[in-house]
Structure formats: C-alpha cells, structure tokens
Amino acid sequence: MAWVDKKYTLYKSENFEEYMKALGVGFFLRKIGNNVSPTVFLVKKGDWYEFHTESTFKTTILKFKLGEEFEEETMDGRVVKTTMTLDGNTLNQVQKTDKKSTISREFSDTECKVICTYGDVVSTRWYKV
Numbered sequence: 001m002a003w004v005d006k007k008y009t010l011y012k013s014e015n016f017e018e019y020m021k022a023l024g025v026g027f028f029l030r031k032i033g034n035n036v037s038p039t040v041f042l043v044k045k046g047d048w049y050e051f052h053t054e055s056t057f058k059t060t061i062l063k064f065k066l067g068e069e070f071e072e073e074t075m076d077g078r079v080v081k082t083t084m085t086l087d088g089n090t091l092n093q094v095q096k097t098d099k100k101s102t103i104s105r106e107f108s109d110t111e112c113k114v115i116c117t118y119g120d121v122v123s124t125r126w127y128k129v
C-alpha cells in the first residue's frame, strides 16, 4: 500500500452541495464545505488505522480497526456508528443512518477518488498528491 501516509488534497468536486443538503447540513456550513480543499491521509499503526482529514475549517482523525464498528463524529457534527473496510486500494466507510450512507476512497500513487453516497444522492470528489 504505497499510498499509506501519502497526503492527498482536493482539487475537484461534483454534486457536493446536493450531498450536504441531503445530509441536512445548514447553509453556512455548506458554504464552508464548498470552499475548503481538505488534505487527507491514512496512517497504519499495527492493527489500528487513522484516517486524517485536515482543512482550514476543521481537522478530524478517525481511529479504527478494519471491520470493527466505532463511533464517528462527522465533519458536520453528527454522531454515527461507522465501519471501515479495505478492498484492495479502496477504503470503504459505511455509516449506520436512516438511509444508505457510504464514503468510498480509491487510492492510487497519485490520486484519490472519493464517492460519497447518501440515499440516492452521490457526490464524487478528486484528490491528488
């Protein structure tokens, strides 16, 4: 996994406004969400992983073991039960909510493609090293 520890920064985003609206994110936070370019990276510490999201708005670190449910506080302040799994170079984040709620991140050496799904709303976001 050559992409572990590598930092990826957002450079393109599609339909993120609609995705945030579907999640119930309010107007001002959506403006911030649309204007920040977060940097993300995964750290591996034995069986434990940390997924870091850094931005001028907020920095979050998700600490988890693959396949084990944990409590996540999302960037917009919701608290959900989340499970992370790794399928090849794709890190899949499944959040237990009233609708299907997933964030998949497919890493290559130079890019990370993120697909955020909530119900039938999908946003695709592209990050690069």
Ligand code: DKA
Pocket (backbone or CB within 6 Å): 020, 025, 029, 030, 032, 033, 074, 075, 076, 103, 114, 116, 125
């Ligand atoms: C990403 O990693 C997207 C993560 C989803 C964030 C949901 C809510 C953000 C509200 C500011 O690119």
